Amino acid sequence: MSSLTLDSVVNLSTGYTMPLLGFGVYRNDSAKDSCLEAFKAGYRHVDSAQMYQNEAEVGAAVRAYGLKREEVFITSKIASRDHGYESTLAGVDASLERFGFDYIDLFLIHDPRSGTERRLATYKALLKCKKAGKIRTVGVSNYSPKHLDEIKNAGLKMPSVNQVELHPLCQQKPIVDYCRSSNIVVEAYCPIIRGNFDNDVIKSISEKHQRDPAQILCRWSLQHGFVPLPKSATPSRIHSNAQLYDFVLDEEDMAKLDGLDRGKEGEISWNPVDAP
Incomplete structure (x- = not known):
């Protein structure tokens, strides 16, 4: 894992590649400015x-920075309140218009809380949008093995991505074992535990490497082969969260962080993976 760089990508089952480090813009009131800083x-x-x-x-930031469309990987998602076949088709078109793009690289079902029938209808609509070239890759978020089996049992192509709350x-x-x-x-998402670093193990590893706790947590994620999506609106943090490639966590570091798992008790977000 020491050969990782900011340019490292992961191969998706659709044949496209996705940068291994992403920038989250949840609850970001200055998303354009933050994205411009992230591109820097x-x-x-x-x-x-x-x-x-x-x-x-986000779309405005891509254009303002002068990036070609193919130089940036963009994700969007549709939440359960908007699930359904026709509403999803209309929703994808609306997202394309807001972004100002001809296609979206990755489109996710944001959460599974709409029930089996609407989940599957939404997924089928996203597959149709993919076939039409509006979406390049279809994925899900907050899906448990039960929800993924639902897609498999319906005879549909499996999603390429599952985005979940994930940190030590x-x-x-x-979920990780199923996906692998x-x-x-x-x-x-929430790879840096929303800045809640009051943990002796995280602090000690941070001190050992002379790195911010956020950098330790993102590096842990990268070395496990996950795609971390740190978010920040602070320019200095946006830059430091990307400075992950000139140090490596050793086996002892990784084992200590792996030992912090508290399952459901460790959640800090909505994590609706248990939706019926």
């Missing part, structure tokens, strides 16, 4: 969503 820091992967209400700002305190091992066995890339 070298990020080329932005994780947005319809629910974040900042797709237009909440490691989602059954099914060639589904795991993205990690």
Whole structure:
């Protein structure tokens, strides 16, 4: 894992590649400015969503920075309140208009809380959008093995990505194991535990490497092959969260961090993986 760089990518089952480090824009009131700073820091992967209400700002940042469309990987998501076949088709078109793009690299079902029928209808609509070239890759978020089996049992092509809350305190091992066995890339949201670093293990490893705790946590995620999506609106943090490639966590470091898993008790976000 020492050969990782900011340009490192992961291969998706659709044949496309995705940058291994992403920039999250959840609850970011200055998403355009933050994205511009992220592009300066070298990020080329932005994780947005319809629910974040900042797709237009993300698109504006791409154009303002002068990036070619193919030089940046853009994600959006559709939340359960908008699930359904026709509403998803309309939602994808609306997202494309807000972004000002001809296609979206990755589109996720944001959460599984709409029930089996609407989940599957939404997924089928996203597959149709993919076939039409509006989406390059279809994925899900907050999906447990039960929800993934639902797709498999319906005879549909499996998602390429599953984005879940994932950090040393909440490691989602059954979900990760399922995804790895099914060639589904795991993205990690809340990878830096929203700045809650009051943990002796994290502090000691941070001191050992003379690195910020956030850098330790993102490096842990990268070395496990996850795609971390750190978010920040602070320019200095945006840059430091991307400075992960001139140090390596050794086996002892990784084992100590792996030992912090508290399962459900370690959650810090909504994590609706148990939705019926």
